[in-house]
Amino acid sequence: MELGNGAAVSTDGVLDVSHANLNAFSADSVSDQKKRDTKQLYLNNNRLCELPSSVRHFSNLQLLDISNNGLSVIGEDITSLVKLRTLVAKNNRLNEYSLPKNFGSLQLEVLNLSGNRFEEIPLQCTKLRRLQSLSLGGNRLKSIPVEIENLSSLEVLYLGGNFISSIPTEVANLPRLSYLALSDNSIQSVPPQLTRLHSLRSLSLHNNQLRYMPREILSLVRLQELSLRGNPLVVRFVKELMYDPPSLLELAGRAVKSGNVPYSQQDLPNHLLKYLDLASKCPNPKCAGVYFDSCVRHIKFVDFCGKYRLPLMHYLCSPECTASPCSSNPQSDAESDDDSSVPADRLQRVLLG
Template sequence: MKLPSQHNKMAGNCEACVLKALKSRTKKLSLDNNALKTLSVSVGRLGFLETLSAKNNDLLSLPEEIANLRQLGYLNLGGNKLQSIPTCVCGLPKLRTLHLFRNCLTSFPNQLPSTLILLNLNHNNLTTISPSITQLTSLKQLSLANNALTQLPPEIGTLHSLEELHLNGNNLFTLPYELGKLRNLKKLMLQKNSIKALPISIGECRKLSTLDVSGNQLEIFPAELQLLSFREFHFENNPLLPYIPVPADQYQEVIPLKEVASRAIVTEIRKDSALLSAMVSYYPGVQDQLDKAGDCAVCGQPFVSLWLDCVHFELSKKVFQKLHTSSQGYLPMKAQLCSYKCFNSEGHKLFGIAEPPIF
């Protein structure tokens, strides 16, 4: 049932449409494009309603009677003037889809229905995401494009059902390591931010098939990116390291005793040394540091707190065989070495990363 879009009849038509819906017991009601400033409290009588759309109006609030729509699964309030998400929406027990795009929201709600599968908050004024996002355990699609976000909370990693995450057009500089916990993520849109580095944990998102990082501040990609099988990967308009090898002399450094000991401990623990594992477990801080140990890209030996950042260049089509992209050319992929001894060895195609001179 659709309400006619004559502005001069909006209030009367709204009430008439609600009464007609009440009589026919329709499960779908559209009140779109009518410059409505409020909804009739009579809407709360439509307890059988499953779909309600009131987009492109001038709504500033919703009547509390909306909470009576216990069967409502789809609610579209996009294109209004809401400054916060009404509390009456948060208690809807069957709500699965909620559109609130193009409103005036400035803060992420502290409470939302845990039944949500799709949440669209595009084109608002959000600056942060509340840690309460952890309650959205069923969420599969989260759209936060074109807001004013500067960071994501680590709690984003608790959304284990998430398949699509849209964050394009924000002010993000970094991404949390916990992003790698989104093991069901298939699509990640990050274009037009200010991101300088992707977390190495992105390699854990093994189902990720679409990634757009165009228009950021990326200079290099983590090697773990090669673990993924992309169908779409866009990386244009980033200040990527150019493929211009320059010869330079590198000398073997003296590795501090603390780093030598740490590497030896990691090596023994990886050999299933029960004694060392038990001893380290008494020191959580040490355990955390050792858990983050990396492996040298040349010799395969571990390093803990001292390493050498390097880069190797691969053609995008070679790295991602099934890739569909408008971006072409060499991809600078990060590699880490345990020492200059490995860097100076032969047989690898790794380059050191040098800062350009400033004139």
């Protein structure tokens, strides 16, 4: 059936009205039967400024593409599409106030809102319990809401090209997440809790502000691709030592803890007892030292597959822990501990540049 401007309803349930240069769309020229038969409706690349109210008549619609228009709002009519599974609305003028209040009642599995003007992820989106793929790349997002954990079916989360500065630990509560893209943001650290993402296969973190990666990342046994290029930890690609000489208090505390000097509540005031309880053991297995406030931040490079080197952070008690005196061979602990012997099937690509 021809609708003008070359648009037509095909026999396989697809109504393509894309690139038709429409300012408005009306379904009046479509028979009731055709409306019921239509499962995919393409209204992309037009000049639409609002979602046509006539879409509510397509009762069996499963896919709606309204990309590349001038939409600033999606009205309540969309909530009547109870069979809708895929909504593509990228490259419009949508923001966090553009979605209807009951948007979360939809049974969406795929939602693409990339290339819009969102500064926050609408909470309506976090109520889409069947959602498997969420894309909000190229927006103005500053954070990820903790309610993201409600998307228990989510497998793909794409938030690249925003202004996100941190990753909430609630992201780790997404049991099916296999693809996490947070590239081109302002993220400064990765929470070690992400180790709970047992299904994660791809982690894109390039072009952020990362200076280290937590060693817990090695627990992601299904991870096949990790992108880190364009971060300070890769750009500098050197050890980062930030070391302040320990105070007399710390030196005394180290001597007590390392030498196993006995003490009791009767020997020391309460504030010193609490201080001694704060001792952190040096992670270097060749070193029996401890530290309190003063430590070395040391980037080690773990070798994957004999080709790539993944930077991980160590906190050491002193610079000597990375030199030969603490080790029986000339290699430092950063090169010699067991983390470097990772099976070849653990990670296929670490993209450092």
